[in-house]
Amino acid sequence: MxxxxxxxxxxxxxxxxxxxxxxxxxxxxxxxxxxxxxxxxxxxxxxxxxxxxxxxxxxxxxxxxxxxxxxxxxxxxxxxxxxxxxxxxxxxxxxxxxxxIAMIFQDPYESLSPRMTIEELVEEPLIIQRIEKNKEKRRDMVKEALRVVSLDPEKYMSRYPHELSGGERQRIGVARAFVCKPKLIIxxxxxxMLDTSLxxxxxxxxxxxxxxxxxxxxxxxxxxxxxxxxxxxxxxxxxxxxxxxxxxxxxxxxxxxxxxxxxxxxxxxxxxxxx
Known part of the structure; x- marks a missing residue:
């Protein structure tokens, strides 16, 4: 074809x-x-x-x-x-x-470490890929990623995965995938694992x-x-x-x-x- x-x-x-x-x-x-x-x-x-x-x-x-x-x-x-x-x-x-090339995983419960805050989870790809050395600039990038997925940074950054609903957790997974500004997301x-409306x-x-x-x-x-x-x-x-x-x-x-x-x-x- x-x-x-x-x-x-x-x-x-x-x-x-x-x-x-x-x-x-x-x-x-x-x-x-x-x-x-x-x-x-x-x-x-x-x-x-x-x-x-x-x-x-x-x-x-x-x-x-x-x-x-x-x-x-x-x-x-x-x-x-x-x-x-x-x-x-x-x-x-x-x-x-x-x-x-980033990835969003099937299970929002298994893909997020329960010991990390939302800020740490979304920031982690930036640290692994060495995209930004400055902590404050990374924090701004985390905030931007959360806003893109319609989650208020001030409300969510200090929270842990167990405090979130399944839909919110999956949005965190999307934010993690997006934060490095990839060309492709799998x-x-x-x-x-979400209900119909979510x-x-x-x-x-x-x-x-x-x-x-x-x-x-x-x-x-x-x-x-x-x-x-x-x-x-x-x-x-x-x-x-x-x-x-x-x-x-x-x-x-x-x-x-x-x-x-x-x-x-x-x-x-x-x-x-x-x-």
Whole structure:
């Protein structure tokens, strides 16, 4: 499928940010025990584009996110990020790209240390990436990140995660991802532990940040309904392979693979409507 540029948010043409070619991931050291989680996966997307990775549990969607974020290494394949071949970099050089590629984790309860204040949690990526040496300037950056996710810094900075609701904790996770001003955020099932109203609020927040700051997202989810009106394109994974890819509305209204059709049928059943 040819690469498609989107200019919906900005007037100038958007430049390619990520190009993934022939990505493979195999677990297991012995040949008899090996399991191929990703099989020859290839796709590209532009700066500012929102990509939805859809699939059942074990389809490989979270593995792609972790490889992009540098949390796992591919068995084979090529990842070009903003002109740099990430897969060819030694681990020390690869870690430097963490300031450009951030991650929002699925579980807001497990991803935040209970011993750290909200200020310390949001500040931590700045310290790890050595982005700002001055403590007061880092504090200002933390305040800005909290305001972006609609949390009052004066109210939240001195508090601890156990004092917050699930929705507030997930917003702290978004603030941690945003504070280094990355070009790409991997959102790995970020709404799965939230109720319906909080899911919609988080999606609206992420979309607002995309429109205001031009951040790209790889949005990992098993719920295709969440991609409508949010993702520019969706990629459907089944057993480690891409089985459908295209603009969100096109895939939802004209799926080509039986697995995608089953997802759409389930969505229509829930909505009580026809495409």
């Amino acid at each position: 040819p690469f498609r540029y989107y200019t919906r948010r900005r007037s100038k043409a958007m430049e390619r940010l990520v190009n993934i070619q022939n990505l493979m991931k195999v677990y297991g050291h012995h040949k008899s025990e090996q399991v191929a989680v990703l099989k020859d996966v290839s796709f590209s997307f532009a700066q500012g584009e929102i990509i939805g990775l859809i699939g059942a549990s074990g389809a490989g969607k979270s593995t792609i996110g972790k490889i992009l974020a540098g949390l796992e290494q591919p068995t084979n394949g090529h990842i070009d990020f903003d002109g740099t071949n990430l897969t060819a970099l030694p681990s020390k050089e690869r870690r430097k790209f963490a300031k450009h 959102a790995d099932e970020p709404t799965s 899911r919609l609020e988080l999606i609206q927040l992420l979309k607002s940040m995309n429109e205001q700051y031009g951040i790209s997202y790889v949005f990992v989810t098993h719920d295709i309904a969440l991609t409508k009106g949010f993702c520019d394109r969706i990629i459907v994974l089944h057993e480690g392979e891409i089985v459908d890819i295209g603009p969100t509305d096109d895939v939802i209204h004209a799926p080509t693979h039986p697995f995608t059709k089953s997802l759409i049928d389930a969505l229509l059943l829930l909505e009580g409507a026809q495409p």
